[in-house]
Amino acid sequence: MMTTAVPPAVPGGLPYDDAEMPLALVQGRTRRYVLRIIWTSTAFLVVAGILGLLLRLRQGEVITLGDNFWYAMMTAHGLGAFVAWAGFFLMGVTFWVLMKVGLPIRSFILPEIMYWTMVLGVVGIVLTTLLSGFGGSWVFLYPLPFFSAGQWSDTVTGIFAGSVLLVGVSILAYCAAVLQTCLAPGLKAEKDTLGQRIGLALGFGLLFPSRFRTRRGTIPYPVLPFAVNAVDMFLATLPFAVLLVLNIVQSVNNGFSINVLLAGNLLWAFGHPVVYLLLFPAAAIYYYLIPRYAGRELVAGKAVAVAWLIALTMNVFVWAHHLYMNYPDGANVQQTLGTIMQPTTYALVLPSALSLYSIAATMYRSNFRWNVASKFLVAGIVSWLIAGLQGIINATAVFQDTLHNTLWIVGHFHNMAFLNMGLAIFGAMYAFLPELMGRPWWSERLGSWHLWGTVIGAYGWVACQMIQGLEGAPRRWAVLPDQYLTLTHISLGFLALLVAAQLVFAYNLWTTLRTSPFEDAKAVTVHGGTQP
Amino acid sequence: MGMGIAIGYLTFVALGLIIAFAVLWSTRRGRRDGGQGVAIEKAERAEPWWGVVVLVLLTVLLGITIWQAPWFTENDDPKDVQVKVTGVQFGFLVEPTAVRVGQDVEFNVTSKDVHHAMGLYNPRGQMIMNVEAIPGYTISRSYHFTEPGTYIIRCLEFCGYKHHEMIYPVFQVTA
Ligand code: HEM
Ligand SMILES: [Cu+2]
Numbered sequence: 001m002m003t004t005a006v007p008p009a010v011p012g013g014l015p016y017d018d019a020e021m022p023l024a025l026v027q028g029r030t031r032r033y034v035l036r037i038i039w040t041s042t043a044f045l046v047v048a049g050i051l052g053l054l055l056r057l058r059q060g061e062v063i064t065l066g067d068n069f070w071y072a073m074m075t076a077h078g079l080g081a082f083v084a085w086a087g088f089f090l091m092g093v094t095f096w097v098l099m100k101v102g103l104p105i106r107s108f109i110l111p112e113i114m115y116w117t118m119v120l121g122v123v124g125i126v127l128t129t130l131l132s133g134f135g136g137s138w139v140f141l142y143p144l145p146f147f148s149a150g151q152w153s154d155t156v157t158g159i160f161a162g163s164v165l166l167v168g169v170s171i172l173a174y175c176a177a178v179l180q181t182c183l184a185p186g187l188k189a190e191k192d193t194l195g196q197r198i199g200l201a202l203g204f205g206l207l208f209p210s211r212f213r214t215r216r217g218t219i220p221y222p223v224l225p226f227a228v229n230a231v232d233m234f235l236a237t238l239p240f241a242v243l244l245v246l247n248i249v250q251s252v253n254n255g256f257s258i259n260v261l262l263a264g265n266l267l268w269a270f271g272h273p274v275v276y277l278l279l280f281p282a283a284a285i286y287y288y289l290i291p292r293y294a295g296r297e298l299v300a301g302k303a304v305a306v307a308w309l310i311a312l313t314m315n316v317f318v319w320a321h322h323l324y325m326n327y328p329d330g331a332n333v334q335q336t337l338g339t340i341m342q343p344t345t346y347a348l349v350l351p352s353a354l355s356l357y358s359i360a361a362t363m364y365r366s367n368f369r370w371n372v373a374s375k376f377l378v379a380g381i382v383s384w385l386i387a388g389l390q391g392i393i394n395a396t397a398v399f400q401d402t403l404h405n406t407l408w409i410v411g412h413f414h415n416m417a418f419l420n421m422g423l424a425i426f427g428a429m430y431a432f433l434p435e436l437m438g439r440p441w442w443s444e445r446l447g448s449w450h451l452w453g454t455v456i457g458a459y460g461w462v463a464c465q466m467i468q469g470l471e472g473a474p475r476r477w478a479v480l481p482d483q484y485l486t487l488t489h490i491s492l493g494f495l496a497l498l499v500a501a502q503l504v505f506a507y508n509l510w511t512t513l514r515t516s517p518f519e520d521a522k523a524v525t526v527h528g529g530t531q532p
Numbered sequence: 533m534g535m536g537i538a539i540g541y542l543t544f545v546a547l548g549l550i551i552a553f554a555v556l557w558s559t560r561r562g563r564r565d566g567g568q569g570v571a572i573e574k575a576e577r578a579e580p581w582w583g584v585v586v587l588v589l590l591t592v593l594l595g596i597t598i599w600q601a602p603w604f605t606e607n608d609d610p611k612d613v614q615v616k617v618t619g620v621q622f623g624f625l626v627e628p629t630a631v632r633v634g635q636d637v638e639f640n641v642t643s644k645d646v647h648h649a650m651g652l653y654n655p656r657g658q659m660i661m662n663v664e665a666i667p668g669y670t671i672s673r674s675y676h677f678t679e680p681g682t683y684i685i686r687c688l689e690f691c692g693y694k695h696h697e698m699i700y701p702v703f704q705v706t707a
């Protein structure tokens with residue numbers, strides 16, 4: 001029986017690996033916590049995935065659904081797949097990776113707040129959408145929540161906004177917990193002050209080694225994306241919380257209202273960075289695992305530290321690229337923001353471009369260990385490139401007349417969210433679950449089938465959407481004009497393959513859970529990887 | 533435009549995939565020499581230069597495209613016709629409903645309730661313009677019509693449960 005556990009530490013060890021592992025007690029608790037999030041988020045994926053499938057089946061006119069129900073499902077699917085599956089999973093696995101680089105959770109209070117507010121918020125979202133018919137889309141573009149054309153009440157809007165607010169609280173708790181975990185003695189700062197720890201966690205130690213000294217040699221690279229993400233999501237979630245509170249106020253007092261342009265800016269101040277709530281932890285997983293499979297340290301010097309500094313500062317100054325089309329006569333501020341935020345968005349290409357370089361250089365002519373986990377990761381990394389190039393197009397204002405709110409955008413973000421971050425998630429499951437569950441994967445071969453079915457199925461489907469978009473198919477249309485039907489049908493064929501692959505995965509997981517655990521109980525106490 | 537975007541995009545994807553494949557293939561050599569056959573420090577020193585290359589490419593793209601942003605291409609010259617397009621849940625009010633080939637037409641797009649958008653499709657079914665209809669604001673966009681026929685308007689901003697029925701089927705451009 002083959003296993004796909006993280007390979008043993010390479011000869012000589014990576015600098016990350018000489019971190020002292022925390023007490024078995026903390027490890028055990030972290031393990032149970034992370035596992036709980038993995039199972040919960042995977043359950044959310046099942047629900048969100050079925051919803052996505054039904055959405056597409058309706059567009060293919062294979063089934064019929066009530067018009068408002070389709071949009072309510074779309075709202076639940078968008079938030080469910082993006083935040084409740086991918087976001088939540090990556091938030092959880094963050095703490096496993098941090099522990100493995102020597103930064104264990106220091107208190108479980110914030111992580112538990114994060115878990116329960118997320119679960120409660122998601123339940124609220126599911127109820128208000130699927131049961132009470134809130135169908136404002138995941139962006140619930142103001143003032144749509146209060147113009148439901150008789151489909152849902154203001155009270156439902158208020159409860160929906162409150163539920164999303166709980167998810168926001170979960171994200172804030174996550175950020176605080178990550179900072180608490182990162183800014184820790186484990187950084188081994190020589191002068192152990194808070195300023196030194198912040199500098200080290202954000203990569204200043206790589207830029208100014210004499211100013212920010214650590215007794216660890218290097219600060220593990222995965223810490224950088226986690227820390228940057230935590231700082232930025234903190235800044236980004238606050239304006240969003242304000243927007244949600246204002247929505248709640250209006251839901252109880254309908255004399256109150258907000259300026260629509262302001263509402264759009266508050267929304268996207270969060271709506272852009274939230275994508276990086278997924279991308280940055282996925283990057284951290286690549287940074288952590290790829291060097292282990294390649295058998296050498298990540299090839300990344302000062303350039304990567306600079307890249308994360310750019311990410312840190314620019315991430316919160318790009319939101320208006322979602323508002324390029326809002327340039328009303330006389331609203332010069334919005335036009336100026338658009339002009340400024342095309343170049344700032346381009347600047348955000350650098351963290352991706354340099355990360356891809358580093359990963360490629362790390363793999364180049366290495367004695368790379370190919371297994372299901374590493375193949376999933378590599379497929380995700382290649383998707384990072386493919387979908388990232390689409391991102392540059394989307395960031396360019398002049399292309400909006402052709403692409404804005406078409407299925408091209410839907411194809412793009414599924415390419416990014418599912419085939420980059422999603423494959424990183426599956427890769428992380430194949431890599432970490434053996435040590436988390438205490439048992440090896442039942443079948444490596446089924447894992448391969450899962451990989452190929454997922455990659456081929458998802459790319460076929462995503463490509464259809466992107467072509468439809470280039471042909472002008474609008475986004476968020478429950479029923480598409482007839483001219484697009486053929487491509488929708490083709491995409492359903494690919495989706496069938498995608499679903500089949502997930503069933504294979506489910507079967508593999510189910511059987512794995514029923515096999516007996518590792519005999520050597522010590523195999524699950526982790527030091528730089530499991531040695532089953 | 534769609535075709536141009538597709539070709540430009542696929543060119544870079546092809547380039548990227550060739551490089552990616554070369555990297556993956558190189559691990560076969562790595563297996564033979566145990567991953568010891570390559571000078572990593574060199575790759576690390578070259579990384580900032582890769583950053584510079586990316587930066588230069590992006591700057592060129594920025595220099596070409598930013599001036600074509602819709603808010604820069606509009607001017608104050610008088611137009612031949614003004615067409616007022618107003619979105620309401622769930623339809624468009626369009627006035628006047630016909631223009632002539634060769635005319636410079638200014639669309640004044642707004643909304644009475646929530647956000648909508650005027651997706652203007654030419655007789656061949658291509659979207660030629662996508663203008664947001666924002667409640668309480670107006671966006672003015674000009675278009676010089678060269679092709680006669682029936683144009684349609686579709687709503688391109690999600691506006692509620694009949695969003696997909698929000699189609700204005702007959703905007704005429706006569707010869
Ligand atoms: C099982 C595979 C999936 C299928 C079949 C699917 C299908 C769909 C469809 C048909 C739409 C509506 C598109 C439109 O016409 O506007 C949609 C929207 C969306 N999907 Fe998926 N999807 C899947 C997986 C995912 C995943 C994994 C994510 C994120 C991690 C995701 C995130 C979203 C988001 C954010 C929206 C936009 C919702 C909105 O506009 O409010 N989807 N999906
Ligand atoms: Cu964005």
Ligand SMILES: [Cu+2]
Pocket residue numbers: 647648649687688689690691692694695696698
């Ligand atoms: Cu609409």
